[in-house]
Amino acid sequence: MKNYILILLLIVVATGYSQDYEKNFQVADSLVYAKTDTIANARKGYELYRELYVEVPEKVSFWHVFDMAYAANKFNDPETGFYWLNKLVDEKYKEEDLSVIFKYAKDDFYQLQEAPKWGIFQEKAERKIKAYQTKLKSQQEKWMQKGLGSANYASLSDGKDLYHAIRDFEDYPNLPSAVFGFIQLNDTLDNNFFVRLPKSYNPKQPSKLLFFLNGAVRHQQIPAYPNTSLEEGWQRFYKQYAEENNVIMVYPNSNKKFNWMLGDQGFGMVTDILKTIKQFINIDDDAVFVTGHSNGATGSFNLLVKNPSAFAGFYGMNTEPKVYTGGTFLKNMNERWFYNISTDEDYYFPPKANDTLVKLAKKLGLNYDDHRYNGFPHWFPQFPESEESIKNSFKDLKSQKRNSFSNHLYWETDDVKNGKIDWLAIKKLDTLQPKKQWHQEVNFTIHEKKYYDEQDSLRTKKVKERAFDFPRKSGAVKANYKDNVFRLKTSRVSELSIFISPEMVNMNQPISIYVNGELRYQKKPTYNRDFILKNFKKTYDRKAIWVQEVRLEL
The missing domain is CATH 3.40.50.1820 (Alpha/Beta hydrolase fold, catalytic domain)
Incomplete structure (x- = not known):
């Protein structure tokens, strides 16, 4: 019974200490970042942090040590400041936090930066940051080599086999x-x-x-x-x-x-x-x-x-x-x-x-x-x-x-770098041509806006602005397909592509492509092995796999 009471007392005392420590960390933080009597409060906060560092070192985080260096900067003690900055680099804190030292250096370590030791410290910290970058990049490369990034399709000479091998891939590494x-x-x-x-x-x-x-x-x-x-x-x-x-x-x-x-x-x-x-x-x-x-x-x-x-x-x-x-x-x-x-x-x-x-x-x-x-x-x-x-x-x-294989698509662009939507791509524009009637600009007028005045109060003002800008002429395509027949209408487009998937067409029958009512292509589709692999590596998409590209100049 006595042992039980002793254990209970120890638990109560330990809990009390834990609560005190947590409160003391909060007090130290508030003192270090106080906006009044900043130097005196920074010293008080620093001393409290240092006591906690001695008494409960396991509870002291990267940010607590950062705060001690910050406080030392406030009361302009370079020796103390660099002591704690070096702790951040030398001890086993999370490496991912290191870069914040330099992110906030201009505001938080403005006096320490003037000291001769700053350059030495910066060089040491940057070496550790560089090593950490290398570690992360190496880890990513290893994961890629264990997953889809390492899939070897060189032995597959048949395009159809390649198509199914990509779709069926599922060998991925375990990750944190x-x-x-x-x-x-x-x-x-x-x-x-x-x-x-x-x-x-x-x-x-x-x-x-x-x-x-x-x-x-x-x-x-x-x-x-x-x-x-x-x-x-x-x-x-x-x-x-x-x-x-x-x-x-x-x-x-x-x-x-x-x-x-x-x-x-x-x-x-x-x-x-x-x-x-x-x-x-x-x-x-x-x-x-x-x-x-x-x-x-x-x-x-x-x-x-x-x-x-x-x-x-x-x-x-x-x-x-x-x-x-x-x-x-x-x-x-x-x-x-x-x-x-x-x-x-x-x-x-x-x-x-x-x-x-x-x-x-x-x-x-x-x-x-x-x-x-x-x-x-x-x-x-x-x-x-x-x-x-x-x-x-x-x-x-x-x-x-x-749904990458929708039967109906509309796409408009003024920049062919962004000319593709699913199985349709605008490759070249011809903006000297007149627009088709169905190719119309969509816009509207904004009549009022909200803003904050000098007293930080939300106000409303009357305006007359167009919602969108159109700095360049565009081209557009309306397209649909059914039963291996594609029908397209174009406006200001001089070249386009249709990407073929077995999800869209019967690969055993010819496909027909009509552009503005004219038959422009008619041929049986194929599983183009080289195209499949090259195009797949642009996205590593295992579901929208295009087996052939039909490119048409208009």
């Missing part, structure tokens, strides 16, 4: 729940991304996948390597519902130059990342989706109307549904849909303009579905009430599938 990856943006620069696999992920079974594109791309920086912070903060509910619904989450990084909205240099990064991870993660090719907030939601919309072939559907929260790099061709939404989450106090895109867009989409038979939440500003994800909207997005996502 957190995957860090890289892609090349150009010859000298790479980008990185973070993948969160749900606990129920099975490498033998294809999984749904959702990209989350961040906002504020003008203010982002691409870090030295990805980290799990991409799934925190405003993205917290995505992590929760992806886990519940067995959905893989992918978080790309971006910056002002390379992103999914401004300019075209980074527009292809989402599809490049998808191509990369398909080589070692078992993805359901017909269940890949894109979402985002603000600039990220605009990026999701841009993919919908410029390059949707790899995706099943698109979502966005507080979206500006507009293409910044060319024309916004709304009728391109004919084969995919956009699930929009809007708020009535949003300055980014006027709520009334969004209502007009919903009506216009309905009139045109397009899939633009808006879900309005009243009483919230542009930064809706910050609020707990946004959870419902994200939960409903995942509910919608579970029921959706891509």
Whole structure:
């Protein structure tokens, strides 16, 4: 009985200590980052942190040590500051956190940066960061060599056998729940991304996948390597519902130059990342989706109307549904849909303009579905009430599938780099020709916008602006097929391609292609082995496998 009481007392005392330590960490943090009497409070916070470091070293995190270095910078003690900065590099904290030292150095270590030791410390930290990058890239390469990226089809000389071998592939490696990856943006620069696999992920079974594109791309920086912070903060509910619904989450990084909205240099990064991870993660090719907030939601919309072939559907929260790099061709939404989450106090895109867009989409038979939440500003994800909207997005996502072989397509473009939708591709434009009557610009006028005045109060002003810009002339194609017969109508297009799949036609019978009422092609389709392999390696898509390309000059 005495032993029992002693054990109980020890548990109570230990629990009390645990609560005290947790409270003391909070107090230390508040002192270090105090906005009044900053130097004196920084010293007090530092001393409390140092006591905790001695008493409970196992509870001291990377960020606690970071705070001690930050405090030393405040009271201008370089020796102490570098002591703790070196701890961050030398001790076994998570390597993924290292780059934040330099991300915040200008503001947090402004005095330490003036010290001679800063250059020595920076060189040491960058060596460790470089080693960590190499480690992550090497790990990715190993995974790719164990998955679809290493599939050897050289021995398959028959195109039909190759087609079925690709469709039947399922040999993927086991992976940790957190995957860090890289892609090349150009010859000298790479980008990185973070993948969160749900606990129920099975490498033998294809999984749904959702990209989350961040906002504020003008203010982002691409870090030295990805980290799990991409799934925190405003993205917290995505992590929760992806886990519940067995959905893989992918978080790309971006910056002002390379992103999914401004300019075209980074527009292809989402599809490049998808191509990369398909080589070692078992993805359901017909269940890949894109979402985002603000600039990220605009990026999701841009993919919908410029390059949707790899995706099943698109979502966005507080979206500006507009293409910044060319024309916004709304009728391109004919084969995919956009699930929009809007708020009535949003300055980014006027709520009334969004209502007009919903009506216009309905009139045109397009899939633009808006879900309005009243009483919230542009930064809706910050609020707990946004959870419902994200939960409903995942509910919608579970029921959706891509159809790469639709019998009817419409596609319009002013840039042939984005001229393909599923089995139809516009290869060349002839914008000197007049438009066909059915090829009409779709636009509307915005009459009011919301803005914040100098007192940070939300106001409404009257405007008269066109919703979309059309800086270049476009070409368009309407196409359908049935019983091996393709019929196309074109406007301002001088060359196009039809991609053939056994899912679309009877491979034992000739196909006929009529363009503007004229028979332009009639021949039995083939399984072109070299074309299948070359085209497959552009996407690593195991379901939309094209066995032949028919290219026509008009």
